[in-house]
Amino acid sequence: MVARGKGAPVGIETIVVPDPGPGEAVVDVQACGVCHTDLHYREGGISDDYPFLLGQEAAGRVSAVGEGVAEVAVGDYVVLNWRAVCGRCRACLAGKPWYCFATHNAAQKMTLADGTELSPALGIGAFAEKTLVHAGQCTKVDPAAPPTAAGLLGCGVMAGVGAAINTGAVQRGESVAVFGCGGVGDAAIAGARLAGATTIIGVDLDDRKLEWARKMGATHTVNASRTDPVQAVKELTGGFGVDVAIDAVGHPKVFEQAFSARDLAGRVVLVGVPTPDMRIDLPLLDVFGRGGAIKSSWYGDCLPSRDFPMLVDLYLQGRFDLDAFVSETIGLDEVEAAFEKMHRGEVLRSVVVF
Numbered sequence: 001m002v003a004r005g006k007g008a009p010v011g012i013e014t015i016v017v018p019d020p021g022p023g024e025a026v027v028d029v030q031a032c033g034v035c036h037t038d039l040h041y042r043e044g045g046i047s048d049d050y051p052f053l054l055g056q057e058a059a060g061r062v063s064a065v066g067e068g069v070a071e072v073a074v075g076d077y078v079v080l081n082w083r084a085v086c087g088r089c090r091a092c093l094a095g096k097p098w099y100c101f102a103t104h105n106a107a108q109k110m111t112l113a114d115g116t117e118l119s120p121a122l123g124i125g126a127f128a129e130k131t132l133v134h135a136g137q138c139t140k141v142d143p144a145a146p147p148t149a150a151g152l153l154g155c156g157v158m159a160g161v162g163a164a165i166n167t168g169a170v171q172r173g174e175s176v177a178v179f180g181c182g183g184v185g186d187a188a189i190a191g192a193r194l195a196g197a198t199t200i201i202g203v204d205l206d207d208r209k210l211e212w213a214r215k216m217g218a219t220h221t222v223n224a225s226r227t228d229p230v231q232a233v234k235e236l237t238g239g240f241g242v243d244v245a246i247d248a249v250g251h252p253k254v255f256e257q258a259f260s261a262r263d264l265a266g267r268v269v270l271v272g273v274p275t276p277d278m279r280i281d282l283p284l285l286d287v288f289g290r291g292g293a294i295k296s297s298w299y300g301d302c303l304p305s306r307d308f309p310m311l312v313d314l315y316l317q318g319r320f321d322l323d324a325f326v327s328e329t330i331g332l333d334e335v336e337a338a339f340e341k342m343h344r345g346e347v348l349r350s351v352v353v354f
């Protein structure tokens with residue numbers, strides 16, 4: 001599924017996937033979720049390197065490996081990640097590989113039939129029967145978890161869960177507000193529940209989303225199209241605000257709401273992805289005076305080798321409901337329609353099944 005130009009509908013193309021070179025692997029994709037980030041790519045919000053091969057929340061089987069690949073073998077069941085850590089950069093050497101500044105992607109390029117090089121979304125490009133990645137982008141997980149569920153960990157769900165448990169470091173008994181209850185926000189809600197938060201407030205503009213947020217673990221919901229969400233969050237937390245406020249939209253207005261809905265010394269986490277034109281205007285005295293932390297969360301500060309198998313195990317034990325994120329399974333030719341459904345708020349995740 002290829003996006004050829006800014007805003008143009010995506011379409012199916014024949015692509016050429018090279019045999020894996022040193023350190024690379026080819027994966028037969030079994031399922032891949034439709035993420036808002038795919039839409040950002042199509043809209044030119046991430047870069048102008050068209051054509052993009054979209055799709056970055058996928059699970060599948062390794063079908064070929066290149067020279068020197070030891071971490072995975074043909075037949076392994078894997079979730080694809082966009083954080084194949086290098087082990088050598090200053091973050092990795094400092095023992096914080098989830099901040100790795102030099103993550104690996106495949107060295108070779110997949111192309112269109114005419115030889116035009118494709119830019120795979122987030123270095124993955126999994127709306128395709130086969131995709132070429134760096135072997136480190138393949139994280140082995142328990143094959144008992146179906147690909148429709150496991151694949152979601154590859155991007156949005158991991159980003160949301162990690163925004164709560166890794167970046168926000170939600171603790172038992174804390175209060176959390178999540179602004180934007182799409183796939184990412186609902187995953188942050190589920191993550192806050194896993195971490196033991198006792199007040200979890202979902203904020204969205206859409207009542208359907210708020211209903212799903214409750215299923216994921218929100219103890220309260222606020223419709224920000226009718227109610228001032230900052231006021232509402234404060235009322236639900238004894239007038240103080242939440243310990244952790246998560247912006248899972250990526251919009252200046254929402255970020256400012258998250259900033260203001262947080263208790264003194266609380267944490268604000270930005271996991272929604274803004275576009276290049278966006279600016280914020282906050283009283284610097286409040287940034288100082290309210291204390292705490294303002295953090296952004298790339299991929300939920302996850303370490304795939306640590307976090308994917310853990311979340312798959314929690315899923316298989318019935319403690320983390322990945323299936324609840326799957327609104328529908330679709331064919332590859334329905335991605336454009338899935339974008340429209342996402343836009344209309346009808347789905348959490350449409351998942352392409354091969």
Ligand SMILES: NC(=O)c1ccc[n+]([C@@H]2O[C@H](COP(=O)([O-])OP(=O)(O)OC[C@H]3O[C@@H](n4cnc5c(N)ncnc54)[C@H](O)[C@@H]3O)[C@@H](O)[C@H]2O)c1
Pocket residue numbers: 035036037040155156159179180181182183184185203204205206209224248249250251253254270271272273274297298299300342345347348
């Ligand atoms: N940080 C990361 O690593 C990472 C990873 C994946 C996705 N993302 C980003 O996370 C964001 C959410 O992705 P998604 O797939 O959940 O998208 P989505 O479209 O499914 O969800 C967005 C939700 O925000 C709600 N919303 C919009 N404006 C709002 C407002 N003013 N107040 C409250 N709610 C509002 C929408 O109704 C919708 O429910 C996107 O920006 C996406 O690019 C970030």
Ligand SMILES: [Zn+2]
Pocket residue numbers: 085086087088089090091092093097099100101102103
């Ligand atoms: Zn590194």
Ligand SMILES: [Zn+2]
Pocket residue numbers: 035036037038056057155156
């Ligand atoms: Zn994504």
